[in-house]
Amino acid sequence: MATLDVRLKKVNKVYKEGDVVAGVVIIQSKGDLAHQGVTLLMEGSVNLQLSAKSVGVFEAFYNSLKPILLLHYTLEVAKPGKFPNGKTEIPFEVPLKAKSNKSLYETYHGVFVNIQYQIKVDMKRSLLNKDLNKQLEFIVEYKETEDRAKPKPINFTITPETLTNLKEKEKVPKFKARGKIDSSLLCITKPLTGEIVLESCETGVKSIEIQLVRVETCGCAEGFAKDATEIQNIQIADGDIMRGLPIPIFMIFPRLFTCPTLTTSNFKVEFEVNVVIIFQDDHLVTENFPIKLTRY
CATH class of the missing domain: 2.60.40.640 (Immunoglobulin-like)
Structure with a gap:
């Protein structure tokens, strides 16, 4: 049996633009574990969808409702080979930076708008063995600004x-x-x-x-x-x-x-x-x- 896990250094998983998202990929196995490579994907996207009442009315929307990709990084964590018996920890660091011409928005779980940031780790294995994967959501918040909310009663x-x-x-x-x-x-x-x-x-x-x-x-x-x-x-x-x-x-x-x-x-x-x-x-x-x- 083999397991794949990913953990972040920050316990609260809250990051701001410009931070470095750091953590470890953890592989545990009984005996040697052959694999075809381990990759890490860090992705941030806005997913939009229409409510049932809007679907028929706005068919033109379907083209504009594709996910909006805010950030996308791929990292090779391990080249094809073998992991030894027991526990292997591989550290990683990825800068939290938006794609060109894009901005990072705060994490938000809505009904028709969803803004999410995720780390996905995949371990490819030979045909007879099932690939291993793990994903983890982390939270993005805006940086502190000089402008404070002034009361508007x-x-x-x-x-x-x-x-x-x-x-x-x-x-x-x-x-x-x-x-x-x-x-x-x-x-x-x-x-x-x-x-x-x-x-x-x-x-x-x-x-x-x-x-x-x-x-x-x-x-x-x-x-x-x-x-x-x-x-x-x-x-x-x-x-x-x-x-x-x-x-x-x-x-x-x-x-x-x-x-x-x-x-x-x-x-x-x-x-x-x-x-x-x-x-x-x-x-x-x-x-x-x-x-x-x-x-x-």
């Missing part, structure tokens, strides 16, 4: 009259909620904070929730497909809450499922926050606030 009031996306306003009970989001420009490592106060409501309230939404846009010159999907939903109030009581808003941005707001010629990744009030008859109202995420 949002004060809001929600009443039936302020709701723009409501068709049957007469079915919504009379109510008034006010509050604030401390900033619409946010550092991704710090929480979204604020408060909401339900000043009055002629009916009972079931729940108040804060919803984080990703808005992913894929496209080309022929047009764009834009899709909003929920990342997470946090309940901040349960039941028919006391009127006039400030309720704190506090939301941490989940790692990998969010990234700094990103706009390119082929795709965009943006974020929004919804304040959702659900009444006891299960009617709900939503107020939407676009936010911008940065790394610092």
Whole structure:
């Protein structure tokens, strides 16, 4: 039996552009292990796909939805030969540098946009033996900049009259909620904070929730497909809450499922926050606030 593994020196696997990605390829075998060479591939790419509702409408997109290659390095780790009995460790170092005319974006796991960086190691073997391979994802984050996220507070009031996306306003009970989001420009490592106060409501309230939404846009010159999907939903109030009581808003941005707001010629990744009030008859109202995420 033989096994192939790859490990990085950095335990957290987080790198910035210009860093050296260093680690070891580990081969373990019982007895001598003949092979046809070991290669290491370091690759970063953006994978785009269309939602089901966009597929028929935008057939022209299929050509523009090929993966966008951000970096691509191939390294010969070992020439064809034999590994001895036991454990063999082969160190490697690869510079984290984008291909010419490309930029490295932060790692992001979305629904229609995925930005991933991987190391793949392959050991070729003779026809009768199965090739061995192993892959490992590492994380890319932006370098620290001088520009810090300066707070851009949002004060809001929600009443039936302020709701723009409501068709049957007469079915919504009379109510008034006010509050604030401390900033619409946010550092991704710090929480979204604020408060909401339900000043009055002629009916009972079931729940108040804060919803984080990703808005992913894929496209080309022929047009764009834009899709909003929920990342997470946090309940901040349960039941028919006391009127006039400030309720704190506090939301941490989940790692990998969010990234700094990103706009390119082929795709965009943006974020929004919804304040959702659900009444006891299960009617709900939503107020939407676009936010911008940065790394610092």
